[in-house]
Structures are given as structure tokens and as C-alpha cells.
Amino acid sequence: MDSTLKRINELAKKKKTVGLTPQEQEEQKKLYKIYLGGIRSQFEATLDNVSVKDEKGQVVPFKEAFPKKQG
Numbered sequence: 001m002d003s004t005l006k007r008i009n010e011l012a013k014k015k016k017t018v019g020l021t022p023q024e025q026e027e028q029k030k031l032y033k034i035y036l037g038g039i040r041s042q043f044e045a046t047l048d049n050v051s052v053k054d055e056k057g058q059v060v061p062f063k064e065a066f067p068k069k070q071g
Contacts, residue, residue, distance in 0.1 A: 004035055 011028045014020060020028065050062040 001035070001038055004031055004038075007031055008035060 008028065008031050011020060011024055011031070014024070015028070047062050051059050052062055052065045054060050054065055
């Protein structure tokens with residue numbers, strides 16, 4: 001993940017200074033997708049370990065108390 005983030009930062013700096021080639025723009029999009037996927041996975045894992053008290057005072061896993069809305 002460190003190498004991905006390092007490359008993202010390199011491309012971001014280059015984009016601000018001299019611009020990116022079409023190949024670099026494509027690489028940047030792919031790297032962002034990989035990086036954000038990792039962040040989302042970490043966040044999901046964190047939510048798996050969080051519990052809350054519901055209205056009745058029972059302690060339930062966060063994902064049971066606040067299920068994802070479909071659609």
C-alpha cells in the first residue's frame with residue numbers, strides 16, 4: 001500500500017506542475033481505485049468490530065443496528 005500511495009502522490013505532484021500523459025492519467029485512475037478499495041475494506045473491517053445499544057438497550061453489532069440501504 002505504501003508504494004501505491006507513493007506513486008499516487010508522485011502523479012498528483014506531476015499533474016499540478018507539468019501535467020500527465022494519457023497513460024499516466026489511466027495509471028492514476030487505477031491506483032486511486034486500488035487505494036480507495038483498501039480504505040473501504042479497512043472501514044468495513046472496523047465496523048465489523050463496533051457495537052451499539054439499540055432503542056431497547058440491547059448491545060448489537062453496528063451492521064445489524066444500521067443495515068445498508070439497498071438501491
